[in-house]
Amino acid sequence: MSARLFPLAVGNFAIGTGMFVTAGLLPPISADLAISPSAAGQLMTVFALAYAVLSPLLAALTARLPRKRLLLLAIGVFVLGNVLTALAPTYALVLATRVIAAIGAAMFTPTASGVANALTAPERRGRALALVIGGMSVSSAIGVPLGTWLGTATSWRATIWLVVGLGVIGLVWVAAVVPELKIPASGRLKERFTPLGDRRVLAVLATQLLLFAAGFTAYTYIGSLFDLPLPAVLWAWGLGGVIGNQLGGRLTDTYGPRRMIILGLAASTVFLALIPVANLALPIALVWAFLWGALGWLVVPAQQFRTVAAVPGNVPVGLGLLSSAQYLGLFVAGLAGGAALDWYGRAGVIVLATAFGLVTLLFTMATYRKAPIVSRESAAVG
Numbered sequence: 001m002s003a004r005l006f007p008l009a010v011g012n013f014a015i016g017t018g019m020f021v022t023a024g025l026l027p028p029i030s031a032d033l034a035i036s037p038s039a040a041g042q043l044m045t046v047f048a049l050a051y052a053v054l055s056p057l058l059a060a061l062t063a064r065l066p067r068k069r070l071l072l073l074a075i076g077v078f079v080l081g082n083v084l085t086a087l088a089p090t091y092a093l094v095l096a097t098r099v100i101a102a103i104g105a106a107m108f109t110p111t112a113s114g115v116a117n118a119l120t121a122p123e124r125r126g127r128a129l130a131l132v133i134g135g136m137s138v139s140s141a142i143g144v145p146l147g148t149w150l151g152t153a154t155s156w157r158a159t160i161w162l163v164v165g166l167g168v169i170g171l172v173w174v175a176a177v178v179p180e181l182k183i184p185a186s187g188r189l190k191e192r193f194t195p196l197g198d199r200r201v202l203a204v205l206a207t208q209l210l211l212f213a214a215g216f217t218a219y220t221y222i223g224s225l226f227d228l229p230l231p232a233v234l235w236a237w238g239l240g241g242v243i244g245n246q247l248g249g250r251l252t253d254t255y256g257p258r259r260m261i262i263l264g265l266a267a268s269t270v271f272l273a274l275i276p277v278a279n280l281a282l283p284i285a286l287v288w289a290f291l292w293g294a295l296g297w298l299v300v301p302a303q304q305f306r307t308v309a310a311v312p313g314n315v316p317v318g319l320g321l322l323s324s325a326q327y328l329g330l331f332v333a334g335l336a337g338g339a340a341l342d343w344y345g346r347a348g349v350i351v352l353a354t355a356f357g358l359v360t361l362l363f364t365m366a367t368y369r370k371a372p373i374v375s376r377e378s379a380a381v382g
Helices: 003-024 026-033 037-061 067-087 091-119 122-153 156-177 199-220 230-255 257-273 282-297 299-310 315-367 376-381
Strands: none
Touching: 003 026, 003 037, 003 067, 003 091, 003 122, 003 156, 003 199, 003 230, 026 037, 026 122, 026 156, 037 091, 037 199, 037 315, 067 091, 067 156, 091 122, 091 315, 122 156, 122 230, 122 282, 122 299, 199 257, 199 299, 199 315, 230 257, 230 282, 230 299, 257 282, 257 299, 257 315, 282 299, 299 315
């Protein structure tokens, strides 16, 4: 695998840590800012909504920029947003600074995937995309548990400064290693939504939205679902995610994306329903979290591969829309999960997450059909 892809993964590692770590810091954030845990959970919700809404607009505005320059601008804005978060004294200002951080993330992640796609031969793109987006899963294995421990032991603001440091490392590495690259893309905002006229693209995006709504309804409020040491549970989930993401890339290259997506969705739904069982003892929770992370992240590279196949002539736009759908799912998860927690407690969150998972599985099975098999004789006649 090209060494030029690693700084892109590091940038996603910083972004993933900055966004996901708030799930493990709900108690210290709510105590410091004098808000409820569900209100603290809205930090991720606001980040996700800003990302989903602004990503297509920012992609159109920056379409003519060389990709390396755009990556540097993106991660610089992300670092600035987190510096402001660490310094913000009130809940309202913290929310506003999360929007700034989301602007940087919305420019970086789709661009990083597009660059990885352009730098890699077609037969290795599943693995390349898994490596770059793998920064997100590695952040959940290392960055989030470390940040949760640091924020609990000292201050949640110390964790945000850790994210700033990670972002600076990513910025320097991108500047040093990633080549100058121009990927043809339209700067017209209307053309950013042209793929939405394709049913296949709409099906991919709907699966992505529902998939992340299911998983992150539970993940965003995981601190309220377990009575066990949270950093250990998050570490096991993240470690499983790293392995699942890398296996997902290889298995997608070998068996195709459909099998990986259906398998991952079915397994994830089962594991969401098993949260009460996982909460019985730490060893059970660690095994549960590892398997949930591994089988859930199996889907991510397959979804990216599926998107590239659906819009081969407009890959940057397709991946940008996929990221928007993902973060719209996170937004739905934050709002719906927070309401379920306030109204029905942890049982409401678990039921809602499982229901989202089941809907995702049924929808995907109905809309993602097997490709027709064409015989060599038929192909020759055609």
